Amino acid sequence: MSQFFRRWGVALMGGGLLLVLLILASSVPPTVFPGKTASAGPATPRAAASGATGTAPRKGSPTSETGLLAFDHALKQGRVRSAVLNLETRQLVWVESSGATRRTGVVDPAKTSQQLVARGVEVQVVAPSGFRTRDLLLGLAFLAPLLFLPLVLRASRRRSGGAQEGRWGIAEARELPETRFADVAGCDEAKQDLAETVSYLKDPDTFLAWGVRPPKGVLLFGPPGTGKTLLARAVAGEAGVPFFRAAGSDFVEMYVGVGASRVREIFQRARRHAPCMVFIDEIDAIGRARGASATGGNEERESTLNQLLVEMDGFSPSAGIVVMAATNRPDVLDPALTRPGRFDRRVMVDRPDAAGREAILGLHLRNKRTAPDLDLAELATFTTGFTGADLENACNEAALVAMRRGREHIGREEFSEAVERVVAGPERKSRRLSPQEKRVVAYHEVGHALVARLLPGGDPVKKVSIVPRGMGALGYTLQTPREDRFLSSRGELLNRICVLLGGRAAEDLFCGDVTTGAQNDLKRANGIARRMVTEFGMGEKLGLLTLAGADEGPLRFDQPGPGSAGPVAQLADSEVRDIVETCYGRVTELLSRHREAVERLTGELLNREVILGEDVDRVLAPEG
């Protein structure tokens, strides 16, 4: 308790000090700074004019008060040489023909200036500038305790052991980022997606004039360290607008209502500085689906989330504010956040491919001493799976290694060692494949892609990648996403099973062995086959007998159907196996017929790590 008083004592003392200052200040007459309209004129009355309103009278310019009558008199006699009229104090300072400077009491500015002009006297008008030292001091005196408050609170938090920093950071969070798109390498797709946001922030009016719905909420998602924060900053930097940053965890406080008021505060600031960008880093800290969290502190998080939703709805799309958020867990976000009008644009920031890594390395080695023959493309090949942050880390380590060894530059050797360190380091979040593993993954993915491409009526292949991604997936084949379908024919389902089996079949055919990499594929293929047999009446032996209630709604095949027991179940099992084996036979036959295409595509994939649907078509084209 005594600590409390001591703490407040400090604040009060500070306040008191400034109060004394204030009293001193108000005993000095206020100063008026000459306004903009004042132009250089006769020196004496100017000096006198400012003297008249506050600063100590200048030496050698004695000013004497005169009544209005005396002034009128002098004017009529033509003894007024020049005059300065102060609009704020409504005082007139005038120079007599004798050279004496005089000052009147309060005059009617309009009338007096007319009189002066009518007599042909040069008048200078000093407009009020609206800025007074006294006001400033007054304001300061009132603000003083507030200025002390953060210090006091921070001190108290340090004492109580709270480790959060930047709790009041939001207040100073506005910045004009220097970062540009050029500082972000290897995520060209994301940059393209964000180009529209940049042009909107640059010139919101054009968007409005055309009636284009401007971007409002943009969600950046991807693994940690891939440059999401960097990108957000670069968008603001490119557009040249203020950037307000807060991290989701800033809002999560012990006291209910603090988070919500912080959200309110940050948006208030944003509205004042529009066009601008609000960036909420790690939004999953507050944006988790409501009711789905395991730990306490729910209520606070919910009220913060609600406030965020309210704020996002609260400004019109034309307000010139873009809210960006970043997360590596887009799946846990509350659906309310991703609804239209909120974070309805999603931009994926993925781990960089070989070309991307090369570019990032170039960026981070730019101002380091590198050997002239250091081949960035080669360095990129042995950093598969690294994120931008990992690469930056590796570049730094490489410089350290070179420095410690007393080398002249960073060579290949130093870099390799740095990579090993990053991989072995405690913060290793990325995986790196051995060349052997990489080869298997490449064949596997090409298997999927080719089967998908060769079977009639399949979804077109968009992208094949062997850049490890997220948890578990070592590579992936992306088929153009198709909306949920309500009906699937028997043929389509069989084709889907074939595509899933393509990976395994390719491993078997081309690598001479099979790996555990196909586990998920097999599970899904079996799931489809089982549901065909037990739910859709597509089996031959079981006929129209169903073993499980069919699900309602869109068909989904990512989960296997429920299991069953007994002789009928055995029959079903054997039928499922028949379907899967028949498909596997078909796939093996298909891939062996296109051996050459498989080899060529795998080669390209190993080289570039990502190939597109067009590449698959191109390789297949000569074969007809």
Ligand code: ADP
């Ligand atoms: P995230 O927010 O996705 O976790 P950051 O933006 O914080 O990642 O990235 C951390 C650091 O890693 C950046 O400051 C930068 O030095 C480096 N980095 C990450 N991605 C890139 C990239 N694409 N280009 C250049 N540097 C990058």
Ligand code: MG
């Ligand atoms: Mg970040």
Ligand code: ZN
């Ligand atoms: Zn697979």
